[in-house]
Amino acid sequence: DAMVIQNPRYQVTQFGKPVTLSCSQTLNHNVMYWYQQKSSQAPKLLFHYYDKDFNNEADTPDNFQSRRPNTSFCFLDIRSPGLGDAAMYLCATSRDQLDGQFFGPGTRLTVL
Amino acid sequence: AQSVTQLDSQVPVFEEAPVELRCNYSSSVSVYLFWYVQYPNQGLQLLLKYLSGSTLVESINGFEAEFNKSQTSFHLRKPSVHISDTAEYFCAVSDQRTGKLIFGQGTTLQVKP
Numbered sequence: 001d002a003m004v005i006q007n008p009r010y011q012v013t014q015f016g017k018p019v020t021l022s023c024s025q026t027l028n029h030n031v032m033y034w035y036q037q038k039s040s041q042a043p044k045l046l047f048h049y050y051d052k053d054f055n056n057e058a059d060t061p062d063n064f065q066s067r068r069p070n071t072s073f074c075f076l077d078i079r080s081p082g083l084g085d086a087a088m089y090l091c092a093t094s095r096d097q098l099d100g101q102f103f104g105p106g107t108r109l110t111v112l
Numbered sequence: 113a114q115s116v117t118q119l120d121s122q123v124p125v126f127e128e129a130p131v132e133l134r135c136n137y138s139s140s141v142s143v144y145l146f147w148y149v150q151y152p153n154q155g156l157q158l159l160l161k162y163l164s165g166s167t168l169v170e171s172i173n174g175f176e177a178e179f180n181k182s183q184t185s186f187h188l189r190k191p192s193v194h195i196s197d198t199a200e201y202f203c204a205v206s207d208q209r210t211g212k213l214i215f216g217q218g219t220t221l222q223v224k225p
Binding site for chain 1: 148155157161212213215216217218
């Protein structure tokens, strides 16, 4: 089945220790998104790629970076995680910017 | 700019009762409308969407939503809920130009036996 895969499902890191979250998709969608979702809140868009074009949200902290080496994979790098970065990180894809988005299961990040 | 308001943060309901989850949006441009469902510790699943055409849209598991342009609403309804419908429900709008989703704060549907 075509799907969006996120690894790992649970990630524990230490304060200030860089961490990378992974997303892959078999849908061959052009657009990939990264969201941050804190407890009992709506998902908040961090950035998205339309093909190779990177689009950063204005309020996304510089601590968050992303890479998309090919159509299938997208990575979220948190350079120096703080306690406030503990959250569920959701990856999503869509065929184009006007299509509905398909979400992965998420990676829950804990910062100690 | 767009915004989405989900009027109820929690909706408790007994099994087999009808339910309505309310969603209102604000936008100066044309939008697409979506409902997503999120089960605990999982990602969001697309429940249904309105892009154009008939204002009443249905999902495969009995939910339906009606787009009302004059009231800027997209309420979600189900005539008879099951325990398995217990989840968080998010209403979202998508700017037709950029495709970016703006989510409401979510409504927790709690179905009691």
